[in-house]
Every structure is written in C-alpha cells, then in structure tokens.
Amino acid sequence: MSDCSAELAQKSLKDFASVIENKMLSLLPVSEGREENVIEAMRYALLAGGKRLRPFLVVQSAALFSIDNESALRVAAAIECVHTYSLIHDDLPAMDDDNMRRGLPTTHKKYDDATAILAGDALLTLAFEILSDEKTHSDAEIRCDLILALSRAIGAKGMVGGQMIDLKAENQSLQQDEIIRMQNMKTGELIIFSCEVGAILAKVSDDRRMALKKYAENIGLAFQIVDDLLDIEGNSEDIGKTAGKDIEAGKATLVSFKGVEEARALADELINNAVSHMDVFDEKSEVLKSLAKFVINRAH
Amino acid sequence: MSDCSAELAQKSLKDFASVIENKMLSLLPVSEGREENVIEAMRYALLAGGKRLRPFLVVQSAALFSIDNESALRVAAAIECVHTYSLIHDDLPAMDDDNMRRGLPTTHKKYDDATAILAGDALLTLAFEILSDEKTHSDAEIRCDLILALSRAIGAKGMVGGQMIDLKAENQSLQQDEIIRMQNMKTGELIIFSCEVGAILAKVSDDRRMALKKYAENIGLAFQIVDDLLDIEGNSEDIGKTAGKDIEAGKATLVSFKGVEEARALADELINNAVSHMDVFDEKSEVLKSLAKFVINRAH
Numbered sequence: 001m002s003d004c005s006a007e008l009a010q011k012s013l014k015d016f017a018s019v020i021e022n023k024m025l026s027l028l029p030v031s032e033g034r035e036e037n038v039i040e041a042m043r044y045a046l047l048a049g050g051k052r053l054r055p056f057l058v059v060q061s062a063a064l065f066s067i068d069n070e071s072a073l074r075v076a077a078a079i080e081c082v083h084t085y086s087l088i089h090d091d092l093p094a095m096d097d098d099n100m101r102r103g104l105p106t107t108h109k110k111y112d113d114a115t116a117i118l119a120g121d122a123l124l125t126l127a128f129e130i131l132s133d134e135k136t137h138s139d140a141e142i143r144c145d146l147i148l149a150l151s152r153a154i155g156a157k158g159m160v161g162g163q164m165i166d167l168k169a170e171n172q173s174l175q176q177d178e179i180i181r182m183q184n185m186k187t188g189e190l191i192i193f194s195c196e197v198g199a200i201l202a203k204v205s206d207d208r209r210m211a212l213k214k215y216a217e218n219i220g221l222a223f224q225i226v227d228d229l230l231d232i233e234g235n236s237e238d239i240g241k242t243a244g245k246d247i248e249a250g251k252a253t254l255v256s257f258k259g260v261e262e263a264r265a266l267a268d269e270l271i272n273n274a275v276s277h278m279d280v281f282d283e284k285s286e287v288l289k290s291l292a293k294f295v296i297n298r299a300h
Numbered sequence: 301m302s303d304c305s306a307e308l309a310q311k312s313l314k315d316f317a318s319v320i321e322n323k324m325l326s327l328l329p330v331s332e333g334r335e336e337n338v339i340e341a342m343r344y345a346l347l348a349g350g351k352r353l354r355p356f357l358v359v360q361s362a363a364l365f366s367i368d369n370e371s372a373l374r375v376a377a378a379i380e381c382v383h384t385y386s387l388i389h390d391d392l393p394a395m396d397d398d399n400m401r402r403g404l405p406t407t408h409k410k411y412d413d414a415t416a417i418l419a420g421d422a423l424l425t426l427a428f429e430i431l432s433d434e435k436t437h438s439d440a441e442i443r444c445d446l447i448l449a450l451s452r453a454i455g456a457k458g459m460v461g462g463q464m465i466d467l468k469a470e471n472q473s474l475q476q477d478e479i480i481r482m483q484n485m486k487t488g489e490l491i492i493f494s495c496e497v498g499a500i501l502a503k504v505s506d507d508r509r510m511a512l513k514k515y516a517e518n519i520g521l522a523f524q525i526v527d528d529l530l531d532i533e534g535n536s537e538d539i540g541k542t543a544g545k546d547i548e549a550g551k552a553t554l555v556s557f558k559g560v561e562e563a564r565a566l567a568d569e570l571i572n573n574a575v576s577h578m579d580v581f582d583e584k585s586e587v588l589k590s591l592a593k594f595v596i597n598r599a600h
Contacts, residue, residue: 034482089417156425182334
C-alpha cells in the first residue's frame with residue numbers, strides 16, 4: 001500500500017474538518033439565557049479536534065450515490081454529535097476517568113461533571129433533532145430509516161452496550177471473540193452506520209449497501225487494532241492522551257492476545273479486505289480506498 | 301372541585317400503570333450477553349414505580365382523536381423512557397445526588413454511577429428507536445413530527461437546559477419569571493409534548509392542538525407548585541424522597557416567593573384554566589379534566 005494514497009486521504013480529512021465544524025456550529029442552539037453553560041460545553045466538546053472520521057465516511061458514502069451535499073453534511077454533523085456525546089460520557093470520572101483528550105482538558109475538567117453529563121445528553125438529543133428535520137431530506141421515510149438505524153447502532157445492543165462490557169472487562173478477562181464483539185458494539189456499529197448512510201439516503205438495499213457495510217466492519221476493527229498498537233507503541237504527546245492506559249488497567253486487547261506482529265498483519269489484511277469491497281463502485285470510491293490505507297498508517 | 305373526580309383519575313392512573321409497564325418491558329432489548337448489566341439497570345429504573353403521568357396524558361390525548369391504541373401506547377412508552385432517563389441522570393452524585401426515589405434506591409445506588417449513566421443514555425436512545433419504527437405509525441411524516449417535537453422539548457433549550465439552570469440556581473437567586481421559565485423547560489415541555497401527541501398522531505394543528513398545549517402548560521406549572529408545597533409540607537415517607545431538600549439547598553421556588561397560601565391559590569387557578577381549555581372537546585376529555593383535579597389533590 002502506498003503512503004501517498006494514505007496522505008491524500010489525510011489531506012482530504014484535514015480540509016473537511018473545517019467544513020463539518022462550521023456545519024455543527026450552525027446547528028447548535030443559540031448560547032443565551034441561564035442555560036448557556038451547557039451549550040458552551042457542547043460547543044467546546046464539538047470543537048475539541050478529532051479526525052472527523054465518521055462524518056467524512058458519511059460524506060464519502062453519500063458521494064457514491066450522488067446525494068445532495070446538504071443532506072450528507074447534516075447527517076454527518078448528527079453522527080459527530082453522537083460520537084462527541086459518547087466521548088464526553090466515556091471520559092467522566094465514573095467511567096474511564098480521563099482528564100485529557102486530543103491534548104485538551106476533557107469536558108468535565110473544563111466545566112464540571114454535571115455540565116458534562118448534560119452536554120452529552122443534549123448532543124445525543126440534538127442528533128435526533130437534526131435527523132428528523134425535513135431539511136435533512138424531503139422524504140420522511142428516509143429520515144426515519146436513518147433514525148432507526150442510528151438508534152440501533154448506539155443503544156444497549158450497540159455503542160452503549162459495548163462501553164458497558166468494556167468497563168466491566170477491567171474486572172473480567174474477555175476471550176478473543178468477546179473482544180471483537182465488544183469492539184464491534186462500542187465503535188464498529190457507528191462506523192458501519194456512517195458508511196451505510198449513502199445507501200440509506202439513496203434508498204438502496206442491494207450489494208452496494210452490503211459492500212459499504214463490509215468495508216466499514218473491516219476498517220472498524222483495523223482502526224481498533226491500530227488504536228491498541230498506538231497505546232503500546234505511541235507516546236502520550238502524539239496520541240493526545242495517556243499512553244499505556246489499557247495495559248495499566250489490565251484490559252485484554254486483540255494485541256495482547258496476538259502479539260504486536262500478528263496484530264499488525266491482521267490489521268493489514270482487514271484493510272486489504274476493506275479496499276476490495278469498494279470494487280463494486282466506480283472511481284468515486286477512490287477516497288474511501290485511500291482512507292482505509294490512512295487508517296493503518298496513522299500515528300494518532 | 302370534587303375529590304370524587306380526582307379519585308376517578310387516580311384509579312384510572314393506577315389501572316393504567318401495569319399496562320404501560322408491560323408495554324415498556326416488551327420494548328426493552330433482550331437482557332443477555334456481557335452487556336446485560338445495563339439492560340437490567342434500564343429495567344430496574346423503568347419499573348421503579350412512578351405515577352406514569354406522562355404516558356397517561358399521551359394515551360388520553362390520543363383517545364380524544366380516536367387514535368389506534370398500539371400507536372398511543374408505543375409513544376407513551378417512549379416518553380416514559382425519556383422521563384426515566386432524566387430521573388436517572390438527575391439523581392447522580394454529580395447532579396442532585398439523591399440516594400432514594402419512590403422509596404427505592406436510585407439506579408446509581410442499586411448499580412453504580414457508570415451503569416446508571418449508560419442506562420440513562422440507552423433509555424434516551426431507545427425512545428427514538430421506538431418512535432422511528434413503523435410499528436408506531438404507518439405514516440413516516442408523523443413519526444418524524446413526533447421525534448422533532450420530542451427532541452426540541454428535551455434538549456438544551458428544553459428539559460436538559462432546565463436542569464442546567466436548576467443546578468446553577470443553587471448558587472444564584474432566580475427571579476419569579478426565571479423560575480417559571482426554568483420549570484417550563486425542565487418539566488413543562490415534556491408534559492406539553494405528551495399532551496400534544498394525540499394531535500400530532502391525528503395530524504391536527506387547529507385550536508384543539510392549541511387547547512391541549514394550554515391545558516398542559518397549566519397543569520405542568522400547577523404540578524410543580526404542588527411538588528414544592530409537598531417538599532415543605534409532606535413527610536419523606538409519603539413523597540418517597542427526602543422532604544425539605546429544596547429549602548436545604550437554598551433553592552428559590554414559586555412557593556418561597558409567594559408563600560404557601562398564595563401559591564396554593566395560584567395552583568387552583570391554573571387547574572381551573574386547564575379544565576376550561578378542555579371544553580373544545582366532547583365528553584372524551586372528562587378523564588383529562590379529572591386528571592387536572594388529581595394533580596392538585598395528590599399527596600405525593
């Protein structure tokens with residue numbers, strides 16, 4: 001795989017960041033009144049950096065079906081609101097207890113625990129407000145399809161359930177298949193949904209939707225393995241959070257089962273699979289192919 | 301106002317409780333796998349009693365428009381999921397720090413803080429999953445209208461914003477109009493939405509929808525005043541939580557501004573207003589009229 005292709009995706013991602021940030025800001029409620037504290041915390045968390053991987057996947061999957069840009073951007077913003085809410089709540093002292101993320105104080109350190117809990121709640125709620133609005137798509141069936149698929153991806157059998165398992169895993173040892181299931185729930189499902197958005201907006205349920213799903217499953221797991229490798233190999237400055245935290249917490253990961261070499265080989269294989277699933281599309285899928293390569297080459 | 305009428309509403313509410321509880325249980329995800337802890341906490345919180353006032357309002361407002369029972373019950377269940385999530389999060393140590401609710405340990409005391417945060421998150425998500433499902437209504441426009449109205453009622457400019465103001469109010473003194481605004485956001489908006497559900501499901505936006513909104517505004521504020529009065533007058537056993545907590549926290553309430561007598565008179569006036577708004581409906585609105593009287597006569 002060429003690093004050049006990965007660099008292209010990295011540049012696209014970087015250019016895209018300000019686009020999605022402006023869209024999210026435009027969708028935030030007005031920060032006035034005595035409730036402004038929670039809106040400021042929402043804004044702080046939304047703007048605290050990040051790769052904007054999920055919204056980028058949304059926009060790229062929508063481009064495969066020539067979807068209207070405004071529709072794609074609104075769904076992308078909603079998904080980043082959901083991702084941000086999950087980070088705010090996961091960072092809380094009662095959960096992973098992280099003080100720093102992406103080199104900045106986490107939301108509860110910048111504000112306080114109560115404000116962080118409420119900011120997360122409001123961002124999750126805002127995501128559904130955005131999706132249900134006719135500005136997102138004129139077809140209400142499509143809006144409901146988006147909401148149903150998203151809510152299933154992030155509920156007790158999806159992202160929230162995955163976080164529950166991950167928290168409990170600090171006291172229990174998970175087997176390899178259980179780790180894969182946990183990571184699929186915790187991060188995989190939302191990445192899969194992000195990639196399926198194009199097909200949902202286009203009302204397409206054929207092999208193209210399945211290809212996007214498979215692409216997402218593969219990059220989702222690869223992404224997680226690279227995260228675990230960075231946790232071992234990276235330094236805290238590069239990854240913007242405390243390195244070695246998983247090891248310290250005694251958490252089993254795929255890397256701890258397989259060892260660094262085998263895990264890296266598996267990640268390579270997953271990325272190759274992801275790229276090959278994009279063959280059902282025309283040249284428009286080049287960005288998603290290069291993005292897969294970026295996932296494995298990233299340093300943080 | 302006759303206590304007899306209020307007793308009728310109380311009996312209807314009591315009979316209704318098991319109906320809505322069974323419906324909520326049927327909509328919970330299966331409690332299996334390593335994530336079962338969070339699903340058990342969702343179930344615990346959902347079944348920990350309560351008057352089921354909001355789902356009852358939904359079903360009664362739907363009855364005014366002869367809406368299909370299954371539609372009404374599913375929306376009612378979704379709203380009770382939202383109400384329950386808000387109680388779980390509000391009770392957390394970082395928020396109101398309550399150990400008991402309705403005579404039972406709060407969710408974070410029964411489980412732990414992390415599980416309670418996640419159970420609240422999952423219940424909020426489940427509400428949107430229920431509403432977006434075609435089983436709730438065959439018309440996707442109606443499903444989106446429900447989701448949009450709900451998300452606006454409970455976000456940063458609604459319930460969550462109200463809770464933010466209430467938390468900050470422990471350190472700031474609010475004026476009377478600010479207390480009314482805060483209470484309207486914190487509890488009023490969700491009660492208004494519950495009452496509007498019948499009109500939304502019937503696609504009606506005329507004076508009947510406005511009458512339901514006005515009814516809800518009046519009973520919502522009256523409900524809050526009665527809550528404040530109970531906090532002063534009630535004993536902890538009756539109200540199932542610690543009495544005098546607001547006074548101890550130095551919180552201004554309408555009762556602390558107006559005094560007990562004037563506050564009680566205002567609540568009576570609000571209930572009379574609420575009842576008179578129901579005059580645009582036929583005899584089907586008798587239950588909502590008697591419910592208004594129950595609100596003011598309740599002991600907890």
